[in-house]
Structures are given as structure tokens and as C-alpha cells.
Amino acid sequence: MTAPIISFKDFSFQYNSQTEPTLRHINLDIYPGEKVLIAGPSGSGKSTLGRCLNGLIPQSYPGKVAGTAMVAGKEVTKSSIFDLSMNVGTVLQDPDSQFVGLTVVEDMAFSLENDQQSQDEMQKATAKWATTLDLKDLLTHRPQELSGGQKQRVSMAGVLIDNSKILLFDEPLASLDPASGKASMALIDHLTHTQDLTVVIIEHRIEDVLQQPIDRLIVMQDGAIVADDKPEAILRQSLMAQLGLREPLYLSALKLAGVDLDTCQHIDSLANLQVPDLTDQLQRWTAGVTLKAPVQHPDPLLTIDHLTFGYDPKAPIINDLSTTLNRGEMVSLVGQNGTGKSTLSNLITGFLTPQQGHMTFNGQPLEHQSVKERADQIGYILQDPNQMISKTLIYDEVAAGLVLRGVDPDTIEQRVYDVLKVCGLYEFRHWPISALSFGQKKRVTIAAILVLEPAMLILDEPTAGQDLQHYTEMMGFLTKINHEKDMTIMLITHDMHLMLEYTDRTIVLGSGNILMDAAPADVLTNDTIIDQASLAKTSLYSLAAAHAINPTEFVAKFVQAEREAR
Amino acid sequence: MQHQLLIGYDDRHTFLNRLSGSTKLLSFVGLSVIGMMTFDTRYLLGIMVFSLILFRFSKIKYRDVSFVMSVIIGFSVLNLVMVYVFAPHYGVDIYGTEHLLLGSSNHYFNLTTEQLFYEFNLLLKYTFAVPLALIFLMTTNPSEFAASLNKIGISYRISYSVAIALRYIPDVQSDYRTISLAQQARGFEISKKAKFMTRVKGGIQIMLPLIFSSLDRIEVISQAMELRRFGKGKKRTWYMAQKFKRNDYLALLVVALLILLGIALFKVNGGRFWNPFK
Numbered sequence: 153m154t155a156p157i158i159s160f161k162d163f164s165f166q167y168n169s170q171t172e173p174t175l176r177h178i179n180l181d182i183y184p185g186e187k188v189l190i191a192g193p194s195g196s197g198k199s200t201l202g203r204c205l206n207g208l209i210p211q212s213y214p215g216k217v218a219g220t221a222m223v224a225g226k227e228v229t230k231s232s233i234f235d236l237s238m239n240v241g242t243v244l245q246d247p248d249s250q251f252v253g254l255t256v257v258e259d260m261a262f263s264l265e266n267d268q269q270s271q272d273e274m275q276k277a278t279a280k281w282a283t284t285l286d287l288k289d290l291l292t293h294r295p296q297e298l299s300g301g302q303k304q305r306v307s308m309a310g311v312l313i314d315n316s317k318i319l320l321f322d323e324p325l326a327s328l329d330p331a332s333g334k335a336s337m338a339l340i341d342h343l344t345h346t347q348d349l350t351v352v353i354i355e356h357r358i359e360d361v362l363q364q365p366i367d368r369l370i371v372m373q374d375g376a377i378v379a380d381d382k383p384e385a386i387l388r389q390s391l392m393a394q395l396g397l398r399e400p401l402y403l404s405a406l407k408l409a410g411v412d413l414d415t416c417q418h419i420d421s422l423a424n425l426q427v428p429d430l431t432d433q434l435q436r437w438t439a440g441v442t443l444k445a446p447v448q449h450p451d452p453l454l455t456i457d458h459l460t461f462g463y464d465p466k467a468p469i470i471n472d473l474s475t476t477l478n479r480g481e482m483v484s485l486v487g488q489n490g491t492g493k494s495t496l497s498n499l500i501t502g503f504l505t506p507q508q509g510h511m512t513f514n515g516q517p518l519e520h521q522s523v524k525e526r527a528d529q530i531g532y533i534l535q536d537p538n539q540m541i542s543k544t545l546i547y548d549e550v551a552a553g554l555v556l557r558g559v560d561p562d563t564i565e566q567r568v569y570d571v572l573k574v575c576g577l578y579e580f581r582h583w584p585i586s587a588l589s590f591g592q593k594k595r596v597t598i599a600a601i602l603v604l605e606p607a608m609l610i611l612d613e614p615t616a617g618q619d620l621q622h623y624t625e626m627m628g629f630l631t632k633i634n635h636e637k638d639m640t641i642m643l644i645t646h647d648m649h650l651m652l653e654y655t656d657r658t659i660v661l662g663s664g665n666i667l668m669d670a671a672p673a674d675v676l677t678n679d680t681i682i683d684q685a686s687l688a689k690t691s692l693y694s695l696a697a698a699h700a701i702n703p704t705e706f707v708a709k710f711v712q713a714e715r716e717a718r
Numbered sequence: 719m720q721h722q723l724l725i726g727y728d729d730r731h732t733f734l735n736r737l738s739g740s741t742k743l744l745s746f747v748g749l750s751v752i753g754m755m756t757f758d759t760r761y762l763l764g765i766m767v768f769s770l771i772l773f774r775f776s777k778i779k780y781r782d783v784s785f786v787m788s789v790i791i792g793f794s795v796l797n798l799v800m801v802y803v804f805a806p807h808y809g810v811d812i813y814g815t816e817h818l819l820l821g822s823s824n825h826y827f828n829l830t831t832e833q834l835f836y837e838f839n840l841l842l843k844y845t846f847a848v849p850l851a852l853i854f855l856m857t858t859n860p861s862e863f864a865a866s867l868n869k870i871g872i873s874y875r876i877s878y879s880v881a882i883a884l885r886y887i888p889d890v891q892s893d894y895r896t897i898s899l900a901q902q903a904r905g906f907e908i909s910k911k912a913k914f915m916t917r918v919k920g921g922i923q924i925m926l927p928l929i930f931s932s933l934d935r936i937e938v939i940s941q942a943m944e945l946r947r948f949g950k951g952k953k954r955t956w957y958m959a960q961k962f963k964r965n966d967y968l969a970l971l972v973v974a975l976l977i978l979l980g981i982a983l984f985k986v987n988g989g990r991f992w993n994p995f996k
Contacts, residue, residue, distance in 0.1 A: 252939065
């Protein structure tokens, strides 16, 4: 057996700014050529472990270290980031921020420039990796011109160009649409084999990573490794939910259908899954569930009529789009990056002015209403809470909108306290916002909008970057206000789980118009739409199709059963 | 599209584009320094014409720079007025004669030909370098810009931070727009409808989130750079650096001759000023 390329022995780490260690007694060996997935909820220490691999810990994040950590024969605590970077290539979560160069080719050559290589050598190396990663036509493009998937390929090229043998991915799926995420996983798998790489992926979306084979799944919780085994073994024990991770959908479906997991083989890969009498068991379950009639929302709230908009009027982004959103609906808006999902919300909120078309809200035309007037009725919550927060204290932030509207102080206090209670932030009301986690900040921004009592909410990627627990809390909270206040909620999302499990209606945008407007289960079982809108088939679809069950019916019944269980 | 506030690089396929960034930077700095020193009107007019001809060759459209131009003209005029207000007799002091146009010599605010001539020289000094600066900025690829700063001896860390700033300008602009609109939706009125002070306050409301999101960005980008060994060595190479070609030497020669001419004129005039009143 060869020696491990990464080896942690009784390794603990505590940030100087923290009172408790973030990593506790880590023992971990990773061997050359392995492809390892490190999963765990937010705050479990998985990102910290990643920082130990590339030397950011303890160089950029000083703290107390105990035990040893060896990477490619170098002791992490005694090596510089520069030394380790020759062995470990890191692809950061947000490809936008990793993009240092002004063009693709400069970004690829960035580390070579720092190694003072000659222009000839750099040209040779960039040409080689541009071919491998299919970037040849993009070399002179600027980062703003690239799609998420392309940016990520540039990031990979920028670290692979060092010929490092260990590749570390920090949440590679976070900023990709489902189709690009799938392609990215396939590319990583291909590179692992063709370039003899050792790959470490840090990600909490296990199902998406498992689309390609993984040698080992390491689950972290509270700074310790709680599971380290082949994915199959861990999935079989049904530990996922307990550990705050989302188990693959098909697995949940198998459990719902009462399949005994001990009888299953190759449980980590749907394509190879073998279960005796599975077709029978699934068909029996499907037949046994009756679909309830969907709740009707007959009362129109927002009517969009032949809306057209383009920064360049000759190339409209939204082209003659008409639709109606009803009161009390929970709608998901999906589609490829750049198809105008945000543009549409900006038109609704008045951030942009359409070239043609009308909108009416609650019977009133929107044309002559200012951004502020519309905001009284339609709340828009941006993806990044940091772009919305303008005060330092939670109470002030939530009260700001009311103060500006000249509401009297007693009423303000009453309404702010009420909304903080709804959002589960009442205990924190006197806290500074900087002390909150990302998910809590997001809730503060929602509270700051809810306090204005709008009739409709638009949320851009409400669950991005949140683990299962926070995700469930956030969506539970939105579902609650949707039901209790009969509020119309539109979610802009890439998350297929989210649209399937929480929304009643999905609007698919593509080439300036609505490609499809139907129940989520219908959308996610329509091959053409999935392809056009860069969505991805869920494993439920494949499972149903493989066992002669109508996928739409199966998916709908699964969702219904899940919601009832919730 | 959004109003073009910032001046940007574009490959306009002219010989000026093909010159190396270092050549353009050196020429610009050299001509600016000599132009700032001399008060020889003939020389200043000469360089002015020279830079206008180059500007014509650069194929930069006036529309692209009109905003910057109007800002510069506005400031120059303001400055000239202020010079007159604070020192209406400075021209007389310099040139030693007094040709009155308005008022009498014991008035504080009188107008002399000498003062007008002096301020005309100032105007030339303020403006002759503007076309040169625009040519340099708009015909030099931003990446090569950093390389050329580094080549004339500025540390590569500083040079690269200039390039990075250029890289992030569009991102920060779009952040600003998003934040501004989000704040307006909350009820901060910053449009022209609101009073001046309200608008200033609204502006501050945008700055806080903008600063926070920019700080986050800086932290991530500096990590990304460190992870790819930025700052390891004393030097670095540049993928986009251009080698000096024949035209570069030629251009530098022309500029050197112009500078020498300027220095020679100091001798001839016996100082920085050319005095037509003698």
C-alpha cells in the first residue's frame, strides 16, 4: 500500500478569534488518486479543514494547532502558502472572486507570472490547458462575459497549470445552475483519472456530487469526523438526516416506498442500484397514494401584460411576456443564468422601466408608481444580505423602512417586535448585525421587508449557501407566512429540491419568454424544458422511468408524501 | 446602456495601440513634466497641436470622452477664475510691464494683457496633457498598463493593485446600482425629487453596504492571489508585457527630442518664461 498524500494525526485547531476549537482530534489519511467528498453542515469545520490543506491555516488565519498535518510530504504548519500551492490547487467557492486576471488567458497564467516564467513558457502552458479544459475560444474574454461553468473551468485551469497533484474544491456547486453543476462534476471526474489527481471536494449537496463516483465520503460535525467510509456504507446507515445533511432524493423515495435498504446493492449510485423486486415495490407504493387536488388560488394579484424590455431595444431580454400571479401562491422562477430572471423582478419592482407592456398589481396599474411606492406592496429580497443591510443594529435595520415612511414611534416599535417574533429574531433585537450568521442576516433582510406588510415577496436564491437545517428553517418560515398572511411568494432559484418541495407552480424563463408554466413535478419531468433551461433531471425522475412508472405522477406523489411528513 | 462615466480601453487598431504600454507611459510622463515646467507659449502651443494630431490618429471618439472632457474644462475654468481672484497682478509681476485693458493700476481688480497672457499659458498647461492622458489610458490594454508601470520601476504589488482596481470597477458599479435600488425600495429617496441633504444621507446609506461587500471581496481576492503565489518573489513576469519594437524606439526618440527642445528653450529665454512684452 502506498503512503498517504494527505495525513492528519490527532490534529486540532482553534482560531485566535474563537473560544472553542473548530477542529478536534482529526485523524484522516487520503491516498494518491483518491476522490474524497467532505460533507457536513455549516459550522462543522469542513471549510476549516480545507484551509489546513492549502496552508491558509495557520498562515492567513492564525490560531492554536495541536497534532500533525502532512500534505505531500510537507508539514502544513511549517510550510508557507506558496510552497503548499505547488502541491495543492484550490478552486474557491465563488469563481468570480477567484478570477484575478483581466482576461481568461492572463488568469490562467497568473501563478506562472508569479513564478517569473518567460512569456514563451506561459504561452505553451496556457495553450495546453486551454485545450484540456475547452477554453480555447474564450482566451481573450473578460470574466464578465463568461457563464458560471466557464468561470469555474478557468479557475481549474489556473491551478492545474502548476501541475499540482492535489485539487481542492470548496463548494464547487454553489454558484452553478443544475446543468453546469452536472457538467462540472463530470469534468472533475474525468480530470481525476486523466491527470492522476487526488481530489478533495468540500460540499454539502451530496446527491449532486454522487452523480459521479466518489471513493470516500467523510462527514464532519462539530469539528470532528463522524463518518469516514465508502458512500454506500454511510448512505445505508441512514445517518444523513441525523447529521444535518440531505440524503439523495431517490433514497428518500426508496424509504417512503418501504424498501428495506439492507436488500439494496450499490446504494450510492442510482445507475447501478440493484434491489430485488424494486419495480413491484415502487409500483405498489405509487398505486397506494392518491393525489389530492391542488389548492386553488383564484384571486389575481399581479398581472403582467405583453412586457418587453432590453438594455439594447434590438435585443430584448424580456420579450412580450404575459402572466398572472395569484394571491397566496408560492411560485418558483427558474431558468438559465442570464435569461432575465432578475431582469423580470427588476421590472416588477420598478428598478427598470419596460419599453412596452403593462403591469397591474391588485387592480392598480404599476406604471406611474415609483420604486418606493411599489415597495410598499412588493418586497424584493436580494441574494446577498450584505447588499441590503445599512444599519448596525437589528432593531434599527428592521425599523428603517417605517421610520422613513414617517410612522409614529409607538407603532414602529409594535410592528418591529411583531415581525421579529415571526422571524425568530426577537431575542436578538439589540444585537449588532455583524454578530449574526449568514442565514440570520438573511432573515433580518426579510424582516426589514415584511415589516412594511407587502402583499407579495420576491426572493432571489433564499437558501443559497445554507445547510439542511437552516434551509428547512428558512423554508418553513416562508411557508408559514405564505399560509398565515396569504402572501404571494416568488422564489428565484437554481435549486431543484426547493422548487419541487416547496412551490406549487414553476415558471420557466428562456429566450425572453415563458417556456413553461406548470406544476414543478411537470416541469422537472419534461425533457425538452430541462434541456432548454439548463435544469437537471432529479433522481426521482430516473428512478420512476427505470421502473415503468409515470415520472410526473411519481414525483407529485413523492412531494405530497414528503410535505405531509413535514 | 448605462451612461459611460469611466473611460475604457478598446482596441482601435491604430499604431498607438500597438506601441508598448511602457513607451506610452514614459512619453506621457516626460511630455507632461516638461510642459508643466515651461511657460513658453510657442512650445506649449506646439505640444498642444502635436497631442491633438495624435488624438486624431488614435480614433478615440469624442462621445466616449465627452464627460471627462467637460469635467476637466469645468475645473480648468474654475481654477483660472480663482487665480484671477486671488492674484490679479501676477502677470504684471512676472513680465515686468503693465498694459492695462480695464480699470486703473491702483484698482485691485484691473485687467492687464500680461495677466490674460499668463492665464492663457496656464490654460494651455492644463489642457495640452489631456489628449495625451486619454490616448495613454484608452489605447493601453489595462493588463499591459500594470506591466508598464512595473517596467518603469514601480513595485509590482502596486502596479497589480492598479490592474485589480480596473478589473473590479464594473463589479463595484453593478453592486452600487443594486444596493442603491434596494435602498430606494426601502424608502430612501435619492432621486432628484428629494432635497439635497436627504440625498446626501441616502448616499451614505448606500456606502455602508457597498464598503462591507467590497471588503469581503478584497479578503477573498487576496486569498485567491496568495494561493497562486502572488508576492512570493521580488519580481514577476507579465503575460501581457510587450517587447520594445522599432516603433517604440522611434516614438521615444521623438519625445526625447521634444523634451530637449523644451530644455533648450529655457536657455534661450533665460528662464521658464517667454516674454513677448519686452
